[in-house]
Amino acid sequence: MELRVFTEPQQGATYDDLLAVARTAEELGFAGFFRSDHYLHMGGDGGPGPTDAWTTLAGLARDTSTIRLGTLVSSATFRLPxxxxxxxxxxxxxxxxxxxxxxxxxxxxxxxxxxxxxxxGVRERFDRLEEQLAVITGLWRTPVGRTFTHEGRYYPVTDSPALAKPVQPGGVPVIVGGHGPRRTPALAARYAAEFNAAFTSPQDAARLFEGVQRACLDIGRDPGTLTLSAAQVLCLGEDEAAVRRRAAAIGREPDELRTNGLAGTAEEVLEKVHAFASAGATRLYLQVLDLSDLEHLADVARLVMPKVG
Structure with a gap:
């Protein structure tokens, strides 16, 4: 199981806060540092205010060297494709x-x-998402020296030079996730390198994974080419006192986190990690809500990471 760190900076974080977490995660051997793409807090006062996801990631691209970086997830309503x-x-x-x-x-x-x-409305938002995926992946995949045209309702593109190009062959890997039974799996099967089941049980994740794999088969895609992942809020403690302290720091109850997240002692966390692996996930995003607690990441690296690699 590959472990990645996932943050929610809209709750209140500076660039320096995020850089400290990203560099710590890199040093400890986590595979990725990801952040949400939000502009408004969801509880608390949100101070010192939001940071733009892609502005932040541009800085981290230069201030880190090996860890993978990205959004989970950017909103199609925020930007033109x-x-x-x-x-x-x-x-x-x-x-x-x-x-x-x-x-x-x-x-x-x-x-x-x-x-x-x-x-x-929700239908138009999904229509826009589908069209954005078509435009973005189409631009990246257009060979250098050729142009890209898209006859879309919301984002028509005419004779674009399709520049600039990503470094990664074929373009930047795309992640699509969600709990919808029809459109989300179809979009993931057509456009994504990864499907993410966020904040759900291993049993529900298995159901979502089966749905997206069927969607792959429906269009003739090998389901094995789609990475399956999950995301869970993290609250690990070396003992019960540490679990309670970390739960209190993010305004949550330990028992609730055990039910709805990845929480408890190392043994409890490992049991749930293995349950997600049995469901089909090969990648897990650990939602870290207290960005000042860098020792939390160190505990994961010491107590969990060696037993899931």
């Missing part, structure tokens, strides 16, 4: 080919209102 393809390709170049793009339809209506971003 052409400029987003250019920005992500640029960050991939800056990182030497270490970037991944998680892209979703968007869901947080209050966030859109707070920053003047249009928030259409």
């Amino acid at each position: 052409g400029p987003l393809a250019v920005a992500v390709a640029g960050v991939d170049q800056m990182s030497g080919g270490r970037v991944e793009l998680g892209l979703g339809a968007g869901w947080f209506e209050a966030e859109h209102a707070a920053y003047g971003i249009p928030f259409p």
Whole structure:
């Protein structure tokens, strides 16, 4: 099981806070550092305020050297697909080919209102997401010297030079996730390198994985070419006192976290990690909510990582 760190900077974090976590994760051997793409906090006062996901990742691309970087996930409502393809390709170049793009339809209506971003209905948001995936991957895959055209309802593209190009052959890997039974699996099967089942039980993750694998077969894709992953909030403690201390630091109850996250002693955490592995996941995103507790990552590296590699 590959372990990645996943952060929520909209809850209150500076670039330096994120850099400290990313560098610690890199030094400890985590495979990736990912961040949400949000502009409004979800509890608390949100101070010192949000940071833009791709601006942050551009900085981290230059301030780290080996760890993979990306979003889980960017919202299709936030950016136009052409400029987003250019920005992500640029960050991939800056990182030497270490970037991944998680892209979703968007869901947080209050966030859109707070920053003047249009928030259409759910069907239109998914239509826009599908078209963005087509444009972004189409731009990246167009051979150098040729042009790309897309006859779309929302994002028509005409004779684009399809530049800049990512460093990674074929373009930056795309991550699609969600709990929807129809459109999400179909989009993942068609466009994604990875499907993510976020904040769900191993049993529900297995059901979602089966759905996206069927969607792959429906279009003639080998399901084995799609990475399956899960995301869980992390609250690891060497003993019960440490579990309670870390749960309190993020405003949660230990028993609730044990049910809805990856929480408890190393033995408890490992049991759930193995349950996700049995469900089909080969990658796990650990949502770290207290960014000041770098020892939390060290405990994972010491107590969990050697037993899941």
